[in-house]
Amino acid sequence: DQQVKQNSPSLSVQEGRISILNCDYTNSMFDYFLWYKKYPAEGPTFLISISSIKDKNEDGRFTVFLNKSAKHLSLHIVPSQPGDSAVYFCAANRPLGGGADGLTFGKGTHLIIQP
Amino acid sequence: DVKVTQSSRYLVKRTGEKVFLECVQDMDHENMFWYRQDPGLGLRLIYFSYDVKMKEKGDIPEGYSVSREKKERFSLILESASTNQTSMYLCASSLTRFGNEKLFFGSGTQLSVL
Numbered sequence: 001d002q003q004v005k006q007n008s009p010s011l012s013v014q015e016g017r018i019s020i021l022n023c024d025y026t027n028s029m030f031d032y033f034l035w036y037k038k039y040p041a042e043g044p045t046f047l048i049s050i051s052s053i054k055d056k057n058e059d060g061r062f063t064v065f066l067n068k069s070a071k072h073l074s075l076h077i078v079p080s081q082p083g084d085s086a087v088y089f090c091a092a093n094r095p096l097g098g099g100a101d102g103l104t105f106g107k108g109t110h111l112i113i114q115p
Numbered sequence: 116d117v118k119v120t121q122s123s124r125y126l127v128k129r130t131g132e133k134v135f136l137e138c139v140q141d142m143d144h145e146n147m148f149w150y151r152q153d154p155g156l157g158l159r160l161i162y163f164s165y166d167v168k169m170k171e172k173g174d175i176p177e178g179y180s181v182s183r184e185k186k187e188r189f190s191l192i193l194e195s196a197s198t199n200q201t202s203m204y205l206c207a208s209s210l211t212r213f214g215n216e217k218l219f220f221g222s223g224t225q226l227s228v229l
Binding site: 006009031032034036041042043044045046049051089093096100101102103104105106107108 | 225
């Protein structure tokens with residue numbers, strides 16, 4: 001049962017335009033969401049996060065929006081740059097065994113910035 | 116910055132071999148995780164550990180075991196490697212076991228089982 005869904009495997013955007021990556025989740029108990037960026041042959045790096053008590057968080061060119069009623073979040077990148085070409089993973093914090101918390105990830109969206 | 120180091124970037128092993136993947140973090144983090152990444156499947160949690168000698172199964176533990184004898188080191192063991200374990204393996208750590216923590220990842224180990 002996939003609890004975090006990224007329905008677009010890939011997205012192509014022209015340099016300088018806005019990139020919008022989408023993510024849906026099914027578990028209403030999720031209260032913290034993160035976006036990670038991954039280049040080939042490297043580990044994912046943290047990009048931006050948002051708590052469920054907020055509906056927007058902004059960091060430079062990156063903004064994450066959260067719509068709790070729709071169980072939907074999106075990552076906006078503006079303006080898009082060639083270095084933004086990567087796979088983007090949406091993740092949600094969830095309880096694991098032993099009282100620990102961890103992340104469950106979506107399948108990722110491959111963003112390609114066209115020059 | 117937190118550093119999570121995985122001992123090998125690339126490994127090639129034969130079917131049936133016992134394989135050890137090592138991971139070390141240098142920031143005294145409580146939680147450590149092993150994920151695998153496969154095209155079209157995203158990152159899937161294999162095992163995690165929230166303390167020394169403690170381990171918990173993730174979503175896909177079959178065919179794997181783990182060891183955490185020291186706080187900074189978390190090992191993933193493939194008891195008898197099979198071709199369907201060919202994958203990118205990612206180790207991660209987080210500061211505490213509780214609350215909303217971001218994960219810090221290593222660079223990954225690309226394992227090929229022939």
